[in-house]
Every structure is written in C-alpha cells, then in structure tokens.
Amino acid sequence: QSVLTQPPSASGTPGQRVTISCSGSSSNIGSNTVNWYQQLPGTAPKLLIYNNNQRPSGVPDRFSGSKSGTSASLAISGLQSEDEANYYCAAWDDSLNGWVFGGGTKLTVL
Amino acid sequence: EVQLVESGGGLVKPGESLRLSCAASGFMFSSYSMNWVRQAPGKGLQWVSSISTVGRHIYYAASLKGRFTISRDNAKESLYLQMDSLRAEDTAVYYCARGSQVAQRTDLFDIWGRGTMVTVS
Secondary structure (H helix, E strand, C coil): CCCEECCCEEEECCCCCEEEEEECCCCCCCCCCEEEEEECCCCCCEEEEECCCECCCCCCCCEEEEEECCEEEEEECCCCHHHCEEEEEEEEECCCCEEEEECCEEEEEC | CCEEEEECCEEECCCCCEEEEEEEECCCHHHCCEEEEEECCCCCEEEEEEECCCCCCEEECHHHCCCEEEEEECCCCEEEEEECCCCHHHCEEEEEEECCCCCHHHCCCCCECCCEEEEEC
C-alpha cells in the first residue's frame, strides 16, 4: 500500500470537470507541499502541479491543485481526450525522511 | 535543451549488482538536488533515493535496506545509482529526476529522463 491514498480510477466525458483526491497524514501532506504528475502511456512522468497549486509554464490552466489539512486534490476542467493518463500525487514525509507517492489514478475519458 | 539521459540498465541474476548512470545537460547540474524513482511493470511510481547538491544529504527509501547507493559527480554532470544484492522485486524502469535548488523536501521532480529498464531474473 502507498503512504498517500488515491482512488485507482476516475472517469469523465469530454468537457466535464473531474477531481482526483490524495489522502495522507500529518507527517507528509499535513506539513509539506504536494506535487502532482501526469504519466501518459509509455512515457516518463511530467510535473503538472507543484507547491499544492502552482502550474509549471506550459501546463494549461484547466489543471488546478488544492490542499486542505492532510488531503490534496487535483481538478481537471474541460476534460479532453488527451488527458487520459495516470496521475500521481507526491509529498515529502518527515517521519520517513523521504518522498512518498500516491498509488496513482487512471483517468479515463469516456 | 534541459535533458536527463539514463543508462546502465539490463538483465541481471538475483544477487548481482548493477550501476545506473544519469547524464544531465542544459542546466547547472551542481545547483540541483537529484533523485531516482522507479516503476515496476504495470505499477505506480516509487521514490528510491535523493542526493543534495554536493552529496551532503542523502536519503533512501526504507525498503531498500542499504542495498542501493546514490552518488553524483558534478564535474561530469552525472548521477549514479549503485544497486547491490538485486532481487526480482527490483525489476523496474528507473528514472532520474531533477529536484530543486532549495531543500530536498521541496523537490519538484520537474525534469525526468526516459528511464532505463532493470530486469532481475
């Protein structure tokens, strides 16, 4: 089991808004920032959101992140077929002295 | 172009060793912490190890139990992962990823290589 908990799957139709949750604890999300990564099939992960809600240049503003307490969320609005991918959250864990990733959420665009 | 290129993967037998390399280009390598992240076939991402800019601060995933050693050569702009006593469960694609210029707890993993496959069988 992963230290950060994500739903294994999510889905939506084109144009819809979907959210992916990431649940942790006081030693990781509760005390550190959260990053989100998108991994398209057969490719390396790509940074999507950093510092809870910041987008790197080039990432569409359809993607947004938030954090509250020991949980974080990734929201994707105006869903597009090219958003079909696996999404991972990650945070530093003060107890483990290392990075922890969520188990990943496979997003399907119906 | 900012780039990371991993090499050194391959097929090894259980108990053998392997050394992975990651060549950086297009940015000031010595100013960034660096990480190794792995992904077993069909599975999620697992952080392996992190090293600070001059190697003063090094962290490992607890599950590795001292079998892996991370290092870097800033003059050669390269990151390394020495993997000893390999097990079948170490079979994965190994990625190197850029950290940050600040503290390792604030690493971004903003640049990733394409990965190198390690098969232990």
